[in-house]
Amino acid sequence: MKQPLFAVLLLGLIALGGCATNPATGESNFVMMSEQQELDLGLRASQEIGKENPRYADEKLQAYVQQVGERVAQHSHRSNLKYQFTVVDSADINAFALPGGYIYIHRGLLAYLGSEAELAAVLGHEVGHVTARHGVQQQSQSMAWGVLGQAVAIGTGVGAAGDLTNVLGSAMVRGYGRDMELQADGLGAQYLARSGYDPQAMIEVVKVLKSQEDFARDQAAQRGQPTPTSSYHGVFDTHPDNDRRLQEVVGPARALANGSAQQTNREVFLQHLDGLPVGDSEATGVRRGRHFYHAGLGFALSFPEDWVVLNQPDVLVGQSAVQQAFIAMQLERAEGTPEAFLRARLRGQGLAEAEALQQAGLQGYTGVIPGQAAKRVAVIFKGSQAFLFVAAVKGGASLESADAQFLQTIKSFHPLAADERKLAQPMRLQMVRAKAGQTYAELAKNSPLPRDAEATLRLLNHQYPSGQPMPGKWLKLVH
Template sequence: MSALFDSLKRPLGVLAVFAVLLPLLGACATAPGTGRTIFTGGLSEEGEAELGRKEHPKVMAQYGGSYTDPELNAYVTSVGNFLAQTSELPDLKFTFTILDSPVVNAFALPGGYVYITRGLLALAGNEAEMAGVLAHEIGHVTARHTAERYGQSMAANIAGAGLGVLLGGPAAQAGGTLGALLVRSYSREQEFEADMLGGRYLGRARYDTRAMAGFLTQLQGHSRLEAALAGQPEKADAFNIMQTHPRTADRIERALQQAGVNPVADPIRAREIYFQKIDGMLYGDKPEEGYIRGRSFAHPKLKFAFEVPEGFRLYNQSRQVLARNSDGSAAIVFDRAPKAYDGSMTDYLANVWGQKLRLSGLEAIEVNGLKAATAGASNGRQDLRLLTLRYDAKTIYRFLFITKPDQTAGFNRGFRETTYSFRRLSDAEAAKLKPRRVRIYEVKAGDNPGKIAARMPFAEENLKRFLVLNGFDENVVLQRGQSVKIIAE
C-alpha cells in the first residue's frame, strides 16, 4: 500500500491516474428500452450497428448459415418486425435470421441482429412462444446490453491500467482478465430486463404473455432429456439454452409483474398457423453434415458410413464425429485430415499425425478395399489407437480410439469391428439416406402417446422425445382431431 500512497503524493502520479480514468467520464448513455443510464465505454449506437454488421458473417459461418426456407423465414421476420414496431426503437432496421442448426438457441447482436435456430423452432408449441423468444432478444437490443457489457469491460481495463500506473504491469493484466469475465455472458439483471421488455412487447402486440414462462419450462425439459440421452443426467445445464440465458419461470413472472405487464384478453397464440409453417422443417443434422442413426453414422454427400460399438453414443460436431460409452471411460473421435498427403498411410501416421507420439505396432492394413494404417500409443493416463484410411487421392479419414489402460483389452474387439465397418457408400445407398423432418400429425381414434411416438425413427426413448417435443407431461390425454408434432424421415 505504501507504493500507492507514495505515487499519489507525487504530482505526476496523480496526473497519470486522472489521465487513465478520464475516459470513464462522458461515455454514458440512456438505454432506450429501460431509460436507465449505462456506461457504454464510448460505444455509440452507430458503433453497435457496425459491430453487428462485422459479426454477422461470423455467426452465419459458425452455425452453418441460414435455413433456406423462404416462406418460414418470411414468417419469422414478419413476427419479429411486428414486435420490433412495439419497442422503443421502431425505426431500427432489425434483421431476423433462422440459423440452420439443430441446437436449441437464440441470441442477438447489437444493431438489431436477432437469431433463432430451427432447433428452437421445432420445440416451440405456437407462435406466441416463438414471439416470446424474439421479444426477449429484441429487449437485449433496446436495452443496449452489448454496449453496457462493452462499457464494463472498458471500465475494468481502464481501472486495471490505472492500477498498472501505480503498481505495475501485473495489476493491469488482472484488470483485463476481470473485463473479459464481465462480458462473457449476460448477467441475471440484464436477463431480467430483457424479460421485462420482452413481456412489454408481447403484451403490446396482443400475444399471450404467459408463453415466455411456459416455454422456459419446455426448454428445461428438453435439456434434461438431452442430458439423460448423453448419459450425463447430472449435467442438464450444459444442454440448456439457460446456460447463456440464466432465467427461471418464477423470475420471468416477477419481471412481467415489475414491468406492469397484465394478461391480454383473448391473446394471440396461433398454434395451428405455427404448425402449418413448421410442417416439413428439417430436424436434426442436415445432409451436408451426415446423419446419426442409432450406432451408425452415414454421410450422403461424402458417401461413407461406419458403426460404433454397442454401448457407445454418437455426437455429430462441426469438425468431427465423437462417440463415447455410457460412463465416459472410452471414446472414439473421427475426423478428416486437414491436408492431402501423397505418401503411404504408414508414413502419414508416423510422420504427420502421430509424429509427436511414441508409436508402437505401426502396420499397414486394408479396410474394405481402402489403404489404411494403424498404431498404438500412450500418454500415461490413456491408451490411444490411431487409424488412418485413404478414401481417395485428396481425402484421408482418421479414427482415434481412447481408453483407460486397465480397460483397453476389453474394448479391442469393439474397436476392431468399428475399424472394419468403415466403407464407401454406393450412389444408390447414399440416395436412400433422408433427413428427418418435423411433421404435423392429426390424432386418430384409438391413438395414445405411446402409439404415436412409435412412429418416430429414433433408436431409443421415442415416447420421452414425443412428450418433450410437444410440451406434454406423462399423464396427457390426447383428443381425436388434435394436432401434434412428430419426427419422420
C-alpha cells in the same frame, strides 16, 4: 505531486467510455462504443458465428422466421436497425442475439414451440437484448476490466494483480445475468403486445423450456447419469414460469394489449414446421445409435457399443461411456498420398506402428504418435476428401486400453452403400389431427424415435410429463 499511474489510467478509461442513455429503458448505462461501432462489432461477430453455426437450408422457413422477427422488431425501441433473423441447422435448444440486430434460433428449439406467438416471444426476447444494448454493455464492462487490470498490474508492479482483476471481470460479465434477462423478457413482451401477439406466449415459452429441463433430468436419472446443464443461455434457464418477477415484467404488456384480440397463429406455425428434421439433418449427417451416415459426403462409420457420438459442424466425436477415450474425425482436402498427408500433419513428430489402410476400395494410413500421452492418428482418402482421425485416452490410462476400439472405428469407415441411403435421411416432424381415443403410448409404437418415444412425443406437444392428445387438435408426430 505526480498523479499515480493507476489514477491516470482510470481517468483515461473514463474518457474512452461514458454513460449513455439506454434507448429501450431510458436508464444511464456505461458503454465504450458508439452505435456505428456496435453495428461493426455485430457484423464481424456474425461472420464468425456463421462459420460455426450453419444456416438451415430451407429458405421458405427462413423467410417465415424473418417475417415474424421483423413484425416484432418494427415495434421495438430500435426499429431503425436492420434486423437479420437466421435459423441455425442444429438440434440444440437455443437462441441468441449479437449486437446490431443479428438474431439466431436453432431449429431444435423451433421443433418444441407450439405457435407463432411463441416463436415471436423467443425472437422478441432476443430483440430486447439488442434494443437494451446488453451485448454492448457486456463488451464495455469486459474492456473496462481489461484496462483496470493492466492499471493494477503496472501500478503495483505485480503481474498477478492483472490476472486477478481479469478473473473478477470475467465473473462479472459471464452471461447477461438475471436482471438483463428479465429486462429482455419485459421488453419482448411489450413488443409482442404491440405487434398483435399474445404476451402470455412469453410465459408459455418458459413452460416449454422448463419441460425440457425436467425431461433431461428424468432421462439422466433413469440412466444413472449426471443431470445435464441447459443449453439455453437466457432467462428461461433462470426462473420458473410462475416466478413473481417474471409475472411482474410481463404484466405491463398484458395491460398494453388492453383486451384487444391477440394472435397465436398456431396452425400457420405448425404448417411451417411440417417436415422439419428432428435431431440431425441430412446436411449435418445422421446418427443412429452408434452408427453415423452422411448422404452428402457419401460415407458411413460405426463406433463401439455404448459410446456417445457428438455431431458438430466441423468435427465428429465419439467418446466412451465413462468419457475416458475419445476419437475425433475432421474433413480436409486430400493432397499427395495418405502417408505423405499424415506425416505432413505431424510436422516432424515420430510415427510408430505405421501401416497402410485398404478398405472398401479406399486408401489410408495410420500409426501411433508415441509419448506419455500417446495418440492414434489416421487418414482415409475418398476422392478429393481426406478424413483425418485423432484418438486419445485421458486420466493417465495407456493408449493400449482403447486402441483396439479406435482401430475398429477407423476401419469401419466406408462409402455409403445403396441400402444405407435411407438411414442417412433424418427423422422429420409430421402434423396430424388427433383422433378420439388415441394415446401417446399407442403413437409411440410406430415412431422411429430411438428411445423414450412416448415421453418425447409428449414433450414435442407440450404435454410432458402427463396428458393425452385432444381429439381434433394438431399433433406433432415423428416419422
